[in-house]
Amino acid sequence: MSVDQGSDSDRKMPRYHFDRHTAEYRERFTDITEEMQSKCPLAWSDTYNGHWVAADNRAVFELARSADVSADHDVNGERRGYQGISIPKMMEVSIRGGLLEMDDPEHKIYRGALNPYLSPAAIKRWEPFIDDVVRACLDEKIETGHIDFVDDLANIVPAVVTLAMLGIPLQKWEMYNEPAHASVYTAPDSPDAPRVLELYMAMGMDLFANLAEIRDKPRPGIINALAGLSVNGEPAPDMELLGMLNLLIGGGFDTTTALTAHALEWLSENPDEREVLSRDRDDLLDPATEEFLRFYTPAPGDGRTIAADLELDGKQLKEGDRLWLSWAMANRDPEIFHDPNDIVLDRTGNRHFSFGIGMHRCIGSNLARTVFKSMLCAVLDRMPDYRCVPENTVHYETIGVIQGMRYLPATFTPGPRVGAGLDETLENLQRICVEQELARPVTERKEQARIHV
Ligand code: HEM
Numbered sequence: 356m357s358v359d360q361g362s363d364s365d366r367k368m369p370r371y372h373f374d375r376h377t378a379e380y381r382e383r384f385t386d387i388t389e390e391m392q393s394k395c396p397l398a399w400s401d402t403y404n405g406h407w408v409a410a411d412n413r414a415v416f417e418l419a420r421s422a423d424v425s426a427d428h429d430v431n432g433e434r435r436g437y438q439g440i441s442i443p444k445m446m447e448v449s450i451r452g453g454l455l456e457m458d459d460p461e462h463k464i465y466r467g468a469l470n471p472y473l474s475p476a477a478i479k480r481w482e483p484f485i486d487d488v489v490r491a492c493l494d495e496k497i498e499t500g501h502i503d504f505v506d507d508l509a510n511i512v513p514a515v516v517t518l519a520m521l522g523i524p525l526q527k528w529e530m531y532n533e534p535a536h537a538s539v540y541t542a543p544d545s546p547d548a549p550r551v552l553e554l555y556m557a558m559g560m561d562l563f564a565n566l567a568e569i570r571d572k573p574r575p576g577i578i579n580a581l582a583g584l585s586v587n588g589e590p591a592p593d594m595e596l597l598g599m600l601n602l603l604i605g606g607g608f609d610t611t612t613a614l615t616a617h618a619l620e621w622l623s624e625n626p627d628e629r630e631v632l633s634r635d636r637d638d639l640l641d642p643a644t645e646e647f648l649r650f651y652t653p654a655p656g657d658g659r660t661i662a663a664d665l666e667l668d669g670k671q672l673k674e675g676d677r678l679w680l681s682w683a684m685a686n687r688d689p690e691i692f693h694d695p696n697d698i699v700l701d702r703t704g705n706r707h708f709s710f711g712i713g714m715h716r717c718i719g720s721n722l723a724r725t726v727f728k729s730m731l732c733a734v735l736d737r738m739p740d741y742r743c744v745p746e747n748t749v750h751y752e753t754i755g756v757i758q759g760m761r762y763l764p765a766t767f768t769p770g771p772r773v774g775a776g777l778d779e780t781l782e783n784l785q786r787i788c789v790e791q792e793l794a795r796p797v798t799e800r801k802e803q804a805r806i807h808v
Pocket residue numbers: 440454455456466517602603606607608610611614652653654656657658682708709710711712714715716717718719720722723
């Protein structure tokens with residue numbers, strides 16, 4: 356990775372050889388970030404057919420909110436041929452990544468359909484449900500003194516909760532969370548890739564089956580809202596709906612898993628800070644959550660296409676140029692954050708970009724925070740002396756897509772179970788979901804309903 360001043364035919368632009376899909380990028384993230392921010396916060400990289408990289412807070416802020424920057428993915432070549440938010444393109448035959456690969460006004464229609472399910476009031480209603488799934492996961496392990504925080508907790512809870520919100524039977528969580536997790540860390544040339552692809556296809560078929568079932572016999576949930584959505588007077592096309600569902604699964608599962616695993620690992624390495632956080636939760640839980648989000652930025656960035664020539668800080672960005680918005684690097688900008696490379700649990704005014712910025716800002720942020728806090732607090736309460744096992748911890752080799760973890764084993768002093776195991780709990784929660792229509796939309800600002808589990 357290196358900087359030089361080059362030209363692209365008539366265009367002078369700072370160049371930086373930037374490849375976020377390499378292990379080097381993960382290992383040298385801090386150095387690369389500092390180098391780019393000091394020398395070329397908006398640079399052209401020759402990788403993946405060439406693209407701009409926005410690496411500081413200002414460039415990311417300006418470009419993410421610009422009306423001249425597009426997220427559109429024109430998979431059928433019907434508009435301007437833009438390639439959406441993945442650099443490089445994820446698969447040869449692709450479907451659009453839901454509303455995240457749409458521009459307004461289309462984007463607004465699909466986002467409007469999700470809002471009543473993911474607003475703060477809607478998420479509040481799910482809190483007892485979420486706490487109960489977390490409780491059951493810990494009960495499965497609490498008597499043994501051993502847990503893998505990824506496989507046994509952080510990988511399960513977001514999956515179960517997302518399925519419940521979609522209106523998919525909870526017992527299917529394993530069919531969904533394995534492909535969602537494995538497809539992020541499995542390289543296309545890995546011997547395991549065909550197996551993961553097969554699992555992914557099976558998940559896609561099941562999504563379609565659920566969509567068909569719900570069309571036939573409606574049941575509450577996000578799928579029901581999407582099935583009834585009309586776009587310009589026509590029902591939303593099935594392929595767009597599948598893209599939406601894929602996005603909700605991709606957005607909802609591994610990101611929250613990654614955040615939780617990193618926070619638990621850091622708290623194991625910093626037991627004094629863990630004690631302070633556990634003791635002063637009323638004051639510290641919220642700022643600490645934002646700080647873990649900032650520091651670990653589980654979704655490190657997203658791609659875009661320049662939709663009209665524009666100039667930023669003397670650099671000419673041309674229509675059709677690809678652009679990478681690095682939320683992760685912007686989150687370490689020393690102009691905005693003091694001691695950007697330290698975790699400061701009580702950091703104030705933490706305006707991080709971990710949920711993005713602009714019209715595509717994460718619609719699942721309320722849910723992500725709630726699920727994260729539930730998992731973190733339950734571990735602090737029930738496994739207060741846990742220690743992670745560094746020699747068996749496995750981080751993703753690269754952080755190009757998700758800054759995540761495969762395994763985070765830990766030991767702790769065993770304790771008593773307080774409720775049913777996971778299978779029985781999910782059966783019970785499935786019944787509650789149906790009886791209380793938990794997955795119905797919330798349009799009232801003040802939603803008082805609560806569930807009792
Ligand atoms: C810690 C957890 C999460 C992180 C770090 C995260 C991060 C992000 C980021 C950075 C974006 C903006 C992408 C862009 O502008 O290109 C985004 C958008 C989105 N996220 Fe999340 N997300 C998380 C959890 C969730 C959850 C739990 C859900 C859903 C249940 C979700 C659903 C979405 C959707 C649907 C969008 C697209 C919004 C739009 O295009 O208007 N995310 N997320």
